Amino acid sequence: MLHKEGKATILITLMVLFALNAGIQFLLPEHVIVQNIVLGISVVLLVIVLQFFRNPSITPTIGDNLVISPADGKVVVIEEVEESEYFKGKRLQISVFMSPFNVHVNRNPIGGLVKYFKYHKGLYLVAWHPKSSTENERTTTVIQHKNETEVLFRQIAGALAKRIVWYVKEGEYVAQTNEMGFIKFGSRVDVFLPVGTKVSVALNQKVKGGKTILAEL
Numbered sequence: 001m002l003h004k005e006g007k008a009t010i011l012i013t014l015m016v017l018f019a020l021n022a023g024i025q026f027l028l029p030e031h032v033i034v035q036n037i038v039l040g041i042s043v044v045l046l047v048i049v050l051q052f053f054r055n056p057s058i059t060p061t062i063g064d065n066l067v068i069s070p071a072d073g074k075v076v077v078i079e080e081v082e083e084s085e086y087f088k089g090k091r092l093q094i095s096v097f098m099s100p101f102n103v104h105v106n107r108n109p110i111g112g113l114v115k116y117f118k119y120h121k122g123l124y125l126v127a128w129h130p131k132s133s134t135e136n137e138r139t140t141t142v143i144q145h146k147n148e149t150e151v152l153f154r155q156i157a158g159a160l161a162k163r164i165v166w167y168v169k170e171g172e173y174v175a176q177t178n179e180m181g182f183i184k185f186g187s188r189v190d191v192f193l194p195v196g197t198k199v200s201v202a203l204n205q206k207v208k209g210g211k212t213i214l215a216e217l
Helices: 004-027 032-052
Strands: 066-068 073-083 089-098 105-107 112-120 138-144 150-157 164-166 179-183 187-193 213-216
Touching (some): 138 164, 150 164, 187 213
Antiparallel strands (some): 066 213, 073 089, 089 187, 112 138, 150 187
16 A cells, blocks of 8 residues: 555656656667666666555554554664753653665654644754754654653654655644654654663664554653
């Protein structure tokens, strides 16, 4: 199944590739090898775009005391940091890097009340850059658990990601693992937890959005 955010991109890709191949056949009607090479490259490009926007169904992991990975990818950061936007204090950061080959659906790590949401315009540093969390285009969402613990997570655009999409609104209640957004073409999600939270993943571990347990509250 393909994600709704990919409809326009897929349509544009099809139109451009069709026009390119038609133009090659018209301008170089006798160069069959060139036509086949262009056709082959076009098929590969189309497959890459289609796989990027795939949205497979999942059986989510649900648990009141669990923090679930908001995205597919690899854990690239587990460390205590100073969170300056909302908490203005020390927090435990877990970051998941999404390559262009990962599913890019983003999901709520916990269920509860959206206490805070803000979109920030910014740069497009590579997603693993130390300053990407504070200087890149990003969104910040804080969800308050029913036990009043607050979890902050950020969608962060990378060097290739040029559009962040979100579906949450401040003041609404959201369900754990439900879709909260999408980032196009390579990106990262940071999760900020209370210091001392029990972590359930390790650096460089591959995780699945909506399924892998990151931590226990």
